[in-house]
Amino acid sequence: MHDLAALEADGVTATFVASTEFVTATDVQARALGFASVPAVYVAHPIQDRTDEEMAALADEALARVLEAVTSGT
Template identity: 60%
Template sequence: MASTEFTEAASAQSAALGFAPARVFVPHPIQDRTDAEVQALADAAVDEILGKLVD
């Protein structure tokens, strides 16, 4: 899990390593969000994250 700022970097690293990990991206930025905003991002992403774990 990472913020959308890192989609290109994740793709480049994945290609360089020859490995396609499960990835979930949440809206950027993270660091200046309130606890409630981060919780909302996590709540919105949890189903996708769990889905990647069982695929």
């Protein structure tokens, strides 16, 4: 989150990607860093026990949402 804040402060569009377990933590941390909202994409949780193929499928599913987040300007 700190890296995202630094990138945004430098005018670089960034998006936070995490599993759904971290929705609340993302919101709390963003507010603590002064973000009104953070562009974020969440994937299904948990991820630590997934196979390479399952991780690739999660990434494929999230890709359009990541691209939307970094190009929408919100």
